[in-house]
Each structure stands twice: as C-alpha cells, then as structure tokens.
Amino acid sequence: MRLLTGNIMATRYNAQEVEPKWQARWAESGVFKTKSPQEAGDAPKAYVLEMFPYPSGRLHMGHVRNYAMGDVVARYHKAKGYNVLHPMGWDAFGMPAENAAMERGEHPGRWTRENIESMRAQFEPLGLSLDWDRELATCEPDYYGLQQKIFLSMLRNGLVFRKKSKVNWDPVDHTVLANEQVIDGKGWRSGAVVEQRELEQWFFRITQFADELLEGLNTLDRWPDKVRIMQANWIGKSKGATFHWPFKSNAPSGFEKGIEVFTTRPDTLFGASFIALAPDHEITRELAKDNPAIADFIAEAARIGTSEEAIEKAPKLGVDLGLKVTHPFDPTWEIPVWAANFVLSTYGSGAVFGSPAGDQRDLDFARKYDLPVKPVVLPPGKNAEDHVITDEAYTGPGTIYNSGFLDGMSTTDAIDAAIARLVELNLGDASTTYRLRDWGVSRQRYWGCPIPVVRCDKCGVVPVPEDQLPVTLPDDPDFSKPGNPLDRHPTWKFTTCPTCGGDATRETDTLDTFVDSSWYFARFCNTQTNAPVDLNDARYWLPVDQYIGGVEHAVLHLLYSRFFTRAMQACGLIDLPSGEPFAGLFTQGMVTHETFKSESGAWLSPEDVEQRDGSWVEIATGKPVKVGAIEKMSKSKKNTVDPTQIIKDYGADVARWFMLSDSPPERDVEWTQSGAEGAWRFVQKLWSLADAAPDNDDGSPSEGDALELVRQIHKTVDGVTRGIDEFRFNTSVAQIHELSNALKKAEQSKAPGMMTARRFGIRTLAQLVAPFAPHVAEECWEATGGDGLVIEANWPVADPEMLVSDTITLPVQVNGKKRSDITVSADATKDDIEAIALADTDVQRFTSDKTVRKIIVVPGRIVNIVVG
RNA sequence: GCGGGCGUGGUGGAACCGGUAGACACAACAGACUUAAAAUCUGUCGGGCGAAUGCCCUUGCGGGUUCGAGUCCCGCCGCCCGCACCA
Numbered sequence: 001m002r003l004l005t006g007n008i009m010a011t012r013y014n015a016q017e018v019e020p021k022w023q024a025r026w027a028e029s030g031v032f033k034t035k036s037p038q039e040a041g042d043a044p045k046a047y048v049l050e051m052f053p054y055p056s057g058r059l060h061m062g063h064v065r066n067y068a069m070g071d072v073v074a075r076y077h078k079a080k081g082y083n084v085l086h087p088m089g090w091d092a093f094g095m096p097a098e099n100a101a102m103e104r105g106e107h108p109g110r111w112t113r114e115n116i117e118s119m120r121a122q123f124e125p126l127g128l129s130l131d132w133d134r135e136l137a138t139c140e141p142d143y144y145g146l147q148q149k150i151f152l153s154m155l156r157n158g159l160v161f162r163k164k165s166k167v168n169w170d171p172v173d174h175t176v177l178a179n180e181q182v183i184d185g186k187g188w189r190s191g192a193v194v195e196q197r198e199l200e201q202w203f204f205r206i207t208q209f210a211d212e213l214l215e216g217l218n219t220l221d222r223w224p225d226k227v228r229i230m231q232a233n234w235i236g237k238s239k240g241a242t243f244h245w246p247f248k249s250n251a252p253s254g255f256e257k258g259i260e261v262f263t264t265r266p267d268t269l270f271g272a273s274f275i276a277l278a279p280d281h282e283i284t285r286e287l288a289k290d291n292p293a294i295a296d297f298i299a300e301a302a303r304i305g306t307s308e309e310a311i312e313k314a315p316k317l318g319v320d321l322g323l324k325v326t327h328p329f330d331p332t333w334e335i336p337v338w339a340a341n342f343v344l345s346t347y348g349s350g351a352v353f354g355s356p357a358g359d360q361r362d363l364d365f366a367r368k369y370d371l372p373v374k375p376v377v378l379p380p381g382k383n384a385e386d387h388v389i390t391d392e393a394y395t396g397p398g399t400i401y402n403s404g405f406l407d408g409m410s411t412t413d414a415i416d417a418a419i420a421r422l423v424e425l426n427l428g429d430a431s432t433t434y435r436l437r438d439w440g441v442s443r444q445r446y447w448g449c450p451i452p453v454v455r456c457d458k459c460g461v462v463p464v465p466e467d468q469l470p471v472t473l474p475d476d477p478d479f480s481k482p483g484n485p486l487d488r489h490p491t492w493k494f495t496t497c498p499t500c501g502g503d504a505t506r507e508t509d510t511l512d513t514f515v516d517s518s519w520y521f522a523r524f525c526n527t528q529t530n531a532p533v534d535l536n537d538a539r540y541w542l543p544v545d546q547y548i549g550g551v552e553h554a555v556l557h558l559l560y561s562r563f564f565t566r567a568m569q570a571c572g573l574i575d576l577p578s579g580e581p582f583a584g585l586f587t588q589g590m591v592t593h594e595t596f597k598s599e600s601g602a603w604l605s606p607e608d609v610e611q612r613d614g615s616w617v618e619i620a621t622g623k624p625v626k627v628g629a630i631e632k633m634s635k636s637k638k639n640t641v642d643p644t645q646i647i648k649d650y651g652a653d654v655a656r657w658f659m660l661s662d663s664p665p666e667r668d669v670e671w672t673q674s675g676a677e678g679a680w681r682f683v684q685k686l687w688s689l690a691d692a693a694p695d696n697d698d699g700s701p702s703e704g705d706a707l708e709l710v711r712q713i714h715k716t717v718d719g720v721t722r723g724i725d726e727f728r729f730n731t732s733v734a735q736i737h738e739l740s741n742a743l744k745k746a747e748q749s750k751a752p753g754m755m756t757a758r759r760f761g762i763r764t765l766a767q768l769v770a771p772f773a774p775h776v777a778e779e780c781w782e783a784t785g786g787d788g789l790v791i792e793a794n795w796p797v798a799d800p801e802m803l804v805s806d807t808i809t810l811p812v813q814v815n816g817k818k819r820s821d822i823t824v825s826a827d828a829t830k831d832d833i834e835a836i837a838l839a840d841t842d843v844q845r846f847t848s849d850k851t852v853r854k855i856i857v858v859p860g861r862i863v864n865i866v867v868g
Numbered sequence: 869g870c871g872g873g874c875g876u877g878g879u880g881g882a883a884c885c886g887g888u889a890g891a892c893a894c895a896a897c898a899g900a901c902u903u904a905a906a907a908u909c910u911g912u913c914g915g916g917c918g919a920a921u922g923c924c925c926u927u928g929c930g931g932g933u934u935c936g937a938g939u940c941c942c943g944c945c946g947c948c949c950g951c952a953c954c955a
Contacts, residue, residue: 177953178954233872309869730882855935861888862936
C-alpha cells in the first residue's frame with residue numbers, strides 16, 4: 001500500500017494530529033449530547049437514525065458509508081438549529097455468536113461483548129456526531145427484559161398466539177436450520193438430508209394489521225417508491241372468491257362441503273381442468289397414510305425445504321390423488337384432484353383450481369401431465385377460431401367464451417357473475433386474501449431473548465409475572481452437544497408455576513432477532529425508564545425523521561417495525577397514532593471492490609497483488625492473477641478494505657469524503673485506492689485554501705471578478721443545500737469541488753474586493769464541508785477566524801438575488817439539432833428571443849434556404865426553430 | 869420462479885418538469901517546476917470524417933410518441949436486491 005503521508009508533513013494538513021484534537025473538543029463541549037424537549041425550547045427536533053449494526057467484530061466500509069450519510073444529515077440539521085437525536089446501539093443477538101461458540105468454544109455473550117468493545121473503539125476515530133449516552137445492546141437484560149414486557153402485553157392483548165408450523169430439521173445436529181443453512185436440501189454443517197418437522201411455535205398476529213400496514217404506505221411520502229411497492233406486494237392483498245368443490249362421492253371426513261379454494265379469477269372457472277392441493281394439505285396427508293406413492297411425493301416435496309424461493313424454483317411435480325370433485329356450476333362435470341409441489345399451504349386454503357389457458361403455471365402443469373386445456377378468455381380483437389393456446393397462457397382481460405352462462409361477458413363482469421352464482425349455490429362468496437402471513441417468532445436457539453412463559457401441567461401456558469422479569473439467559477450454555485442449549489440445560493428450565501406453585505418448565509424458545517430491532521428506535525427516545533418506551537419522550541421524538549439503511553431490509557425489518565408500533569399502540573405502550581415509526585427512509589447502496597483470483601482459483605486480497613508491466617501478479621510469488629468481478633465487499637472473497645487502516649493512513653475525513661463523493665448514495669460505490677487518494681488530495685487542498693486565506697478584508701466585492709466569486713459562493717450554498725436535502729450528496733461534493741477550484745484560481749487575482757470575497761468563500765466552504773468532512777472543516781474554520789465550532793455555526797443561506805444573473809445564454813436548435821447559442825437579457829420577451837435567434841448567423845446557415853414553420857421558445861431553456 | 873431496482877466516455881458519475889449529453893472527479897497522456905523523483909501547477913481527454921469555421925454518430929439492444937427522448941411508452945438483453953429461521 002502506498003502511503004502519501006510521511007516526510008512532507010510540515011506544510012501539510014496532518015489528519016493524524018488534527019482529527020483526535022477536534023474529537024476531543026467536541027467531547028469536551030458536549031455538542032453531540034441530545035437536549036431534552038425542555039432544553040430545546042422552540043427548536044424543531046430531528047431524529048436521525050442509521051440501522052444499528054450487528055457486532056460482528058470489525059467495522060467495514062459499508063458501515064462507514066451508512067454512518068457517514070447519517071452524520072451528514074445529523075450535522076446539517078444541527079447547523080440548521082434543530083434539536084438532534086442521533087444515537088447508536090447494537091443488534092447483538094443472533095446466530096454468528098452461536099456459530100463462534102460452536103466453532104471456537106467461545107461464550108456467545110463474551111464474544112458479542114468483546115466485539116461491541118472493539119467496534120465502538122473503531123467508531124470513535126470516524127468522528128461521528130453520535131450521542132453515546134444512549135447506547136444500547138439488545139443482548140443485555142435491561143433491553144430484552146423490557147422486550148419481554150412488550151411480549152406479555154401483546155399476549156394479553158391477543159396479538160400473540162401459538163400454532164404448529166414447519167421447520168427445517170437437521171437430524172444429525174438436532175437443530176432447526178435457517179433457510180440459508182440448507183444447501184441443496186442438506187444441512188450446512190452436518191451434511192445430513194434436511195427433514196421437515198412441525199413444531200408448536202409462537203406467532204405475532206401481524207395479519208390483523210394487514211390493511212392498516214397497506215394503507216399506511218400511502219402516507220409515507222418520504223419513503224422510496226420501490227420500498228412501498230415491495231411492501232404492498234409482500235402484503236399482497238387480493239380480491240377474489242373462496243368456494244368449495246363438492247366431492248363426487250364419499251368426501252374425506254371434515255371435507256363434507258368439498259375442497260375449499262381461493263381464486264382471483266372466478267371468471268375462468270369453466271376452464272378448470274384440475275384441483276391441486278399443497279403437499280401438506282390435510283387431505284394429501286390423510287391419503288398418504290395408505291398410499292406409498294403419495295407419501296413418497298410428500299417426502300420428495302419436503303426435501304425442497306421451507307423457503308418459498310426454493311419451492312417455486314423446483315421443477316413442477318404432481319401426483320394424481322385419485323379423487324374426483326364436481327364442478328360448482330355443473331354437477332355432472334368431474335374434475336380430478338392432484339397434489340402439486342408448487343401449491344403453498346400457507347396461502348389461501350392450500351388448494352387451487354387449475355385453469356391452464358389463463359395461468360402459466362397451471363398450463364405448464366397441464367401440459368406435463370396431459371390435462372385438458374380449454375381457453376375461456378378471448379383477447380380483445382381476436383375470434384375463437386384463431387385464439388389457440390399452445391405453450392403460453394393468456395392472462396389478460398377479454399371476453400368470456402366456452403363458459404355457459406358467462407359467455408359474452410367481459411372478464412370483470414364475469415368475475416362478479418361467477419361469484420353471484422357461487423353465493424346462490426351456497427358454495428362460496430367473494431373474499432379477500434393476503435399473502436402476508438403471521439410472524440413466526442420462535443427460535444430454538446440460545447442467543448436470543450427468552451420468551452417469558454412457563455408451562456405447567458395443571459395451568460397450561462402461564463406468563464411470567466412482570467415483577468419476575470427479566471427472564472435471563474443462563475450463563476453456562478453447553479455448545480459441545482447438538483441441539484438447543486436452553487432445552488438441555490441441567491437446571492435453567494425447571495421452575496415453579498406462577499399460578500399454582502407446582503413444578504413447571506420454562507419456554508425454551510427465544511425470540512427472532514427481528515423482534516429486537518423492531519422497537520429499538522423507540523427505546524432510544526429514553527434509554528433510562530423502566531417502561532419499554534417513555535410515552536412523553538417518544539411522543540416528542542417519534543417518528544424518526546430520517547432512517548438510513550440497506551435496501552435488503554426493504555420488506556422484513558421495516559414491515560415488522562411498522563407492525564410493532566401499531567401493536568404497541570394497541571397495548572398502550574406507545575403514543576404514536578399514525579403507527580408509522582419512520583417518516584423518512586433512505587436506502588443506500590453497497591460498497592464494492594474489485595476481486596482477484598490466483599491461477600488455482602483461490603481468492604486473493606487486493607493487498608497481495610500488484611500491477612507489473614500492465615498485468616496483475618501475486619506479489620509473493622510473481623504468478624499471474626485473474627482479475628475478477630467487482631463485488632460486494634466480503635470476507636469470503638477477500639476484497640474487504642479495513643476502515644481502521646484507511647483512517648490511520650489518510651484520516652477519517654478522507655474515508656468519509658470518498659464514501660460520499662462520486663456515486664449517488666442509493667447506488668453501489670466501488671472502493672478504489674486512487675479514489676481514496678483523490679479524496680486525500682482534496683482534503684489537502686481545502687487546508688491549503690484556508691492556510692492561504694487573507695487575514696483582512698479589502699472592501700466590498702460589488703463588481704467584477706469579486707462579485708462573480710460571491711455569486712458563485714451563493715450558488716454553491718444553494719446547490720450543496722439542495723443536494724443534502726435531496727440525498728444527492730455526490731452533487732453537493734461536485735459543487736464543493738467547483739467552488740474550491742474557483743477559490744484556488746482567485747488566489748492569483750488582485751481584483752478589488754477579492755480578499756473579502758475569498759475570506760467569505762473559504763469560511764462558507766468550511767461550513768458546507770463540515771457535515772461531510774468535519775475535522776478539516778473545523779480546522780479551516782478556526783484558521784480563518786470562525787467563531788466557536790463550525791458544527792455550531794448557523795448553516796449558510798443563499799441570497800436569492802445572487803442566484804439570478806442579468807443575461808442568460810440560450811441554445812438554439814434547428815429541427816432539434818443545436819446550431820448556436822444566443823445571449824439575451826433575462827427579461828427578454830418571446831418575440832425578442834425569436835428575432836435574435838433568427839438573426840443569428842449560425843442559425844441562418846440552416847434556415848436561409850428553407851421555410852420557418854414553427855418556433856418553440858422555452859423560457860430560460862431553449863429555442864427550437866422548425867424549418868422544412 | 870415471483871416481486872423490486874439498475875444500465876450514460878477508459879472509470880465513478882452529472883444532466884431539476886421531455887429542452888445544450890458527458891458538469892465534477894478518477895485514470896491516462898503532454899508540458900512547467902526539480903540534478904532527479906514525489907508533491908504541486910497548466911493543458912489534452914466519447915467515436916468517426918475534415919486543412920478548417922465545422923459536419924455526422926453516440927446514453928445496454930430493437931421499435932414507438934414528440935418540434936425535441938438519457939428522461940415517456942412497448943418488446944428484449946445483462947447485472948443487483950428480496951422471497952418470511954442471515955442480519
């Protein structure tokens with residue numbers, strides 16, 4: 001690695017000395033301490049929050065980018081006079097700690113707390129404007145104990161329930177596997193073929209809020225549209241009909257009315273050619289008991305795993321169950337019943353009817369098993385003879401045909417008519433179904449929040465009384481044997497029943513870590529109170545004004561948090577009538593880096609390779625190296641860059657500046673050494689501007705170059721401010737560059753008023769840079785006689801009069817091609833502009849031998865002359 | 869498979885509501901300074917044609933709407949994110 005710092009320090013800006021100095025000053029002055037609502041007085045509040053990190057042990061560049069962005073927003077609001085809350089905490093429960101315990105014999109708690117210590121130490125030199133007084137870690141009893149209170153309150157309010165659900169079971173490790181731990185149907189550690197097991201599990205009733213969560217999206221006008229769309233699709237509200245297909249004869253017990261299905265397309269009912277049940281539908285399972293073929297099919301389907309992705313990607317398979325139902329509209333029409341591996345038991349009633357001409361998946365299935373395909377929807381403009389379905393279904397609107405009483409209707413009318421007939425026949429009704437499922441929160445793991453209930457043979461499931469909370473984890477889990485350490489702990493789970501005092505056992509499931517992150521933002525409003533959330537402080541601070549994190553959380557974390565605020569509202573634990581925790585959301589892109597592979601295909605760290613004579617070689621061996629793709633930084637691909645090392649080499653300002661330059665915040669940014677060096681040069685340049693700043697003014701910059709410079713300063717203030725407001729930090733950076741270039745040039749100028757203009761420019765620049773690269777900004781501010789800390793100086797405001805000029809330059813097009821520029825006064829009329837444009841000699845070269853047909857003048861923008 | 873997004877010079881990107889495509893930066897090249905190098909400063913920098921004022925082409929690909937399309941519409945291609953037990 002090339003180091004640019006070193007022997008030439010004297011005249012240069014030395015980040016290694018300057019940055020700790022300002023960090024100490026900020027700490028002494030307490031500028032980052034949050035003010036209470038009383039202390040804040042009339043100042044408006046701004047709650048700025050970045051998604052809190054998992055304490056993996058090392059800060060990575062993705063963190064630096066995320067927190068640098070949040071810091072821009074926080075410092076900017078501080079400068080604008082807001083009372084800012086900008087806290088930090090740790091999403092500290094989760095599987096990596098247990099993996100460390102299993103692989104290295106470390107205690108998950110110790111491992112996690114050590115990681116927190118070392119990451120906090122890495123945070124410090126970044127110079128973020130965080131209020132560490134409000135730090136929290138979800139793995140500490142003072143946090144998860146309160147979470148247990150929330151759980152119990154939700155239980156009392158009917159928002160928690162138990163039901164059976166499927167899990168991926170590793171028969172060797174005796175453990176439940178996460179979907180990511182199931183690789184090709186096998187456990188990642190044991191390699192054993194994964195089984196499906198049904199366990200009685202705890203659920204949060206998120207579906208109770210399905211409509212509210214959907215409706216609420218309309219109020220989130222400071223969220224990216226893509227996230228709102230993804231959440232709406234995830235909730236997946238669909239209107240249609242739920243109805244029964246009566247059995248031809250001898251219905252299985254419990255299904256006397258027939259097989260219940262949900263469909264959004266009852267208009268295609270006359271195209272039905274089969275019924276398909278989920279592999280784990282009750283009827284399928286009943287039949288499997290004395291039919292080995294069906295049992296094999298179920299086992300085969302189970303091997304795919306529980307993830308919807310895997311199920312939908314798997315080849316479509318089915319088995320004929322040998323049952324027959326009759327068509328709701330024609331009792332003489334028999335339809336076969338199949339089981340199919342693509343039918344989800346968790347959606348609707350776990351059964352569908354196949355209408356192959358109008359649904360691609362049904363069509364593929366029908367072709368595979370040679371089931372009838374009858375088209376029933378005629379696309380607009382087609383007639384029955386030439387509308388043939390081969391291997392592509394028609395899913396669009398049209399006119400119904402081949403469909404008895406529905407013939408001739410539009411698809412929408414036919415939907416209503418079909419539902420009306422189903423009601424008449426007493427077989428079903430219109431209904432609404434959601435894709436959203438209730439949230440399963442049980443985890444059979446040690447390192448999570450214990451679910452605060454006990455089981456008593458006499459009293460059943462009994463909540464732990466609040467005065468006995470928190471239910472803490474035992475300190476001595478044993479990870480040497482397979483299975484859940486809580487379940488086989490020698491003493492922990494044995495307790496007495498709070499109700500009858502008899503022997504009882506504790507619940508050994510812990511909560512999904514998504515629960516921990518579903519309310520931490522509310523806890524930050526007051527981390528001292530005994531209630532989970534202080535009602536008054538939360539009323540003041542919530543909603544979070546700006547939340548920043550990765551898009552990968554677009555659905556789950558953000559939807560769960562929106563559910564939690566509603567659930568807590570229903571329990572009286574929070575006062576947030578809107579139910580919306582995050583008023584503004586920004587999703588930032590990843591940090592990527594080039595990758596390298598050796599001849600043998602092993603990943604190589606960028607530090608181990610170098611370019612010799614234009615080709616890449618391994619430094620140690622000199623062997624040639626394959627340059628791989630630019631990918632998200634990850635340990636496995638060895639393309640990470642350690643922020644701590646970058647800060648040592650170049651300083652925090654450089655790391656932050658680079659993360660905010662060039663790439664738009666929502667897009668991925670590629671870390672490059674040369675980019676970091678560019679940022680370093682810029683920091684040096686800023687300092688040299690301040691160092692060369694004149695000590696005194698030389699009169700008012702009211703004309704000539706000095707006035708032009710002042711105008712540019714105002715333009716820059718305007719542009720940088722807009723860039724921050726709109727989360728387009730890269731454009732702010734570009735404008736800061738332009739002003740710096742202008743100020744550098746101005747060092748050569750002797751124009752009257754220039755010294756005044758330069759002093760003004762450099763101090764303004766320091767203010768504009770402060771949210772991005774705060775240390776060098778403070779240094780420049782101090783060197784140019786700024787009052788106090790730049791972080792506390794009022795954000796500059798552009799003078800609107802300085803943003804407009806007297807004349808404007810307009811491009812002139814002829815037939816849409818630019819041919820000339822004209823300069824006109826800012827208040828020129830359309831007629832004036834037309835005349836000037838037509839008189840222009842460059843324009844006339846293209847118009848002289850033609851007829852002018854039309855002239856389009858867009859004020860302040862462009863002139864287009866249409867000739868022909 | 870389903871849902872969502874993205875695609876502009878050698879590179880990252882800019883272009884506000886459909887109005888000058890390539891701001892700003894990185895890299896590269898040339899020059900100044902220097903015994904030399906580094907640093908710094910200055911200049912060139914999408915492609916083609918031309919002696920030249922210039923002209924033509926160019927925003928992943930193919931169509932369309934418009935006086936005018938990177939931007940809007942339709943159809944493709946490629947990459948990325950999510951898919952409910954990773955966080």
